[in-house]
Amino acid sequence: MPIITNSWLKKTTGSRALEELFAMAADNIPTGYAKYPWTYPGINHGKGILENDAQLNCYIHAYGLMHVCKLWKALEYLPLDAVCNGFEIIDWGCGQGLATLTLLAWLKKYFPERSIPQCVTLLDLSSAALNRAQYFVGRSLLGNKVDIDAIPVDLSQGTYARDAYPRSSKPVVHLFSNIIDVPRICHTAIAQVIAESKNQSFVVCVGHHATANDAAHFRWLLGNHHAELLHHENIQYKEQLSNGKLFGWDITIMQHARMAKAA
Numbered sequence: 222m223p224i225i226t227n228s229w230l231k232k233t234t235g236s237r238a239l240e241e242l243f244a245m246a247a248d249n250i251p252t253g254y255a256k257y258p259w260t261y262p263g264i265n266h267g268k269g270i271l272e273n274d275a276q277l278n279c280y281i282h283a284y285g286l287m288h289v290c291k292l293w294k295a296l297e298y299l300p301l302d303a304v305c306n307g308f309e310i311i312d313w314g315c316g317q318g319l320a321t322l323t324l325l326a327w328l329k330k331y332f333p334e335r336s337i338p339q340c341v342t343l344l345d346l347s348s349a350a351l352n353r354a355q356y357f358v359g360r361s362l363l364g365n366k367v368d369i370d371a372i373p374v375d376l377s378q379g380t381y382a383r384d385a386y387p388r389s390s391k392p393v394v395h396l397f398s399n400i401i402d403v404p405r406i407c408h409t410a411i412a413q414v415i416a417e418s419k420n421q422s423f424v425v426c427v428g429h430h431a432t433a434n435d436a437a438h439f440r441w442l443l444g445n446h447h448a449e450l451l452h453h454e455n456i457q458y459k460e461q462l463s464n465g466k467l468f469g470w471d472i473t474i475m476q477h478a479r480m481a482k483a484a
């Protein structure tokens with residue numbers, strides 16, 4: 222079993238933006254927290270609303286490789302239809318943009334001619350995280366004319382439909398990376414926004430293996446809106462970090478057809 226390290230990140234994703242984000246975090250860990258960055262105040266098992274650079278660095282150092290690895294596995298199951306004629310990205314609870322950065326890297330590696338989205342919408346409650354996400358997604362798309370909107374939203378409220386609306390008529394890849402199990406995130410409202418979209422939607426929902434119940438609830442809601450399940454897997458422990466920590470994942474891929482226009 223290969224150990225998931227920064228060399229894995231570099232070799233597998235080839236993403237300079239991800240490498241830069243990880244290096245910046247590693248170089249600026251607060252003194253005394255390099256070994257146990259998840260113990261830094263406010264991280265709260267990765268579910269805190271991070272407010273400053275020290276917390277953002279500790280988050281990436283503690284969880285970044287694991288999250289990218291899980292996303293990389295999930296993207297194998299994203300159908301090519303999602304991106305073949307142009308697409309846009311909505312990254313829900315984007316944090317520092319790991320899911321968008323990983324999707325862009327994956328497309329650049331396997332489908333370079335289809336790797337540039339029309340636009341990217343980044344949604345999170347933390348302005349500090351949003352600023353970073355916007356900067357690094359911008360780095361990743363340097364030289365391309367792509368609108369990158371970073372919007373502060375509270376996903377526990379059902380009032381953000383206007384912020385999460387698609388900007389184009391292209392299929393939307395909705396990314397949910399380690400967000401669906403965050404307390405108070407309103408699954409019902411999110412599923413409704415996707416169901417009411419005039420665009421075709423693809424949902425990539427990834428989390429820790431123990432997020433299975435939350436992911437199942439989200440799948441059920443989307444299923445009630447006639448979304449089709451394309452892939453689901455739950456694996457308890459399969460990969461390993463250099464500190465010996467084993468991890469697995471819960472992956473859901475779904476598709477929702479474009480809502481018919483009203484007559």
Ligand SMILES: C[S@@+](CC[C@H](N)C(=O)[O-])C[C@H]1O[C@@H](n2cnc3c(N)ncnc32)[C@H](O)[C@@H]1O
Nearest residue numbers: 267270314315316345346347375376377398399
């Ligand atoms: C576990 S992190 C996941 C971040 C990112 N998607 C990733 O995979 O690294 C959870 C994210 O949810 C955000 N968050 C927590 N509660 C939120 C809320 N009520 N509304 C919007 N974002 C929220 C946090 O700021 C944080 O960025």
